[in-house]
Amino acid sequence: MDDRPIGIFDSGVGGLTVMREVIEQLPYEDIIYLGDTARIPYGSKSEQTIKKYAQQCSRFLKSKNVKTIVVACNTASSIALEDLKDNFDIPVIGVIEPGARSASKATSNGKIGVIGTTATINSNAYQNKIMEFLHSAEVIGIPCPLFVPIVEEGWEYSQVAELTAEKYLTELTEHQVDSLVLGCTHYPILRYTIKKVVGPNVKLINPAFETAKDLKSLLKEKNLLNEFKGNPKYEYYVSDAPEKLRRIGGNFLKKEIDNLYKIAIDNL
């Protein structure tokens, strides 16, 4: 039993899809969300800079007395996770490993697709992690740079979204992949459009869902679950542009965003 909040950080609003899954699976936990919107995107920054930013985000969450840290950002998960585990005395969990493990279990023919931002795909983070779990896997990574702005415009059910998905994903069908990792926090919002294009036989893996599942096991194992079944409190912090989180965040979270604050992160 531990009633301290769960801390989640991302480089922007996308991590709210992870928060949404955490709320679904751990409905009695308080949550502190931090979006480092002043310094998005992390994907184009150097390793050293990404580690520094991840440290600063984690220090902020720690200052809010969180009991665990969820790194919802794909880039920070692939670059900085070990570093954070070494430097903080609370459990830290990322999104890459849960997503990769689930994909390696879901496939029957060993052909797995991964879609993400150009930075995530070029980093090979998912591809390498999947190969660790399933040596024989054939992993096809496809960067889909239009998907994030489509989601941020709220166009996920538009013809633009569908045509774009066709342009990006037809190759996956040709490669006969039978499972597909949605390797960017924004993509679960496009899942119906993606499903329409890849067809019913391709299993979509949502790392946000898998991460929330792993988080629940972790909290149970460490006796950190909150057993008070009351109304949980959610707080949101951003390093820039709170109005954007409020405007588009609702679409990610399926919930009104109150308790939203802007913070200075550079000096943390």
Place this chain on the structure above:
Amino acid sequence: MDDRPIGIFDSGVGGLTVMREVIEQLPYEDIIYLGDTARIPYGSKSEQTIKKYAQQCSRFLKSKNVKTIVVACNTASSIALEDLKDNFDIPVIGVIEPGARSASKATSNGKIGVIGTTATINSNAYQNKIMEFLHSAEVIGIPCPLFVPIVEEGWEYSQVAELTAEKYLTELTEHQVDSLVLGCTHYPILRYTIKKVVGPNVKLINPAFETAKDLKSLLKEKNLLNEFKGNPKYEYYVSDAPEKLRRIGGNFLKKEIDNLYKIAIDNL
């Protein structure tokens, strides 16, 4: 007569559309292009940071003995131009003023559209500058965040591009604008698609073209034109990912990109 090169900088590859216009209108000038690809986008950074980056880019160009500096980046033009003019002893020219002046001359009904990235539109840089030239102007600014990734994918003639343009630009037709500023360096590549959507009666203003025209007048006035009608030399520098400039830059420049070098910019 001055055979030193012209220097052009941008936060990325987009400024190559400005370079292309400069080559067309000043075909005998050597050009040094710098794309600060390690730190793109500038639009989401603070004013202080943008000024610092613009200074560093200008110092690099100055070290290459350029006779003038063209700030091809919309964000840097709106934030850092005066600062650069104060700090460098060679002429410095930006893209905002030439574009705004041309739009204020082109309109008949005083209704002018401006499209650009979210950062450019929210900065009101074009809108304010147009109002300086034409007090009675009614300026409608529309951010078009999907246009840059569409151009960078090479999808400018696709159905995705056309549908996206319809979604963004129908509002301009409703407002009866008669001229439209392409307020982002990437957008001239989309001009045929944009023209198709807004119709033949809307004049498209390309700030890259207007800037090259102003640059030519400026060089003439200051006796800086190169009068040697030989084969000009072009050099390209980037602070990160040279392969991206090589891959997609040709589409911006309509020319093969040789003489491409990666430089460290942080310490300049």
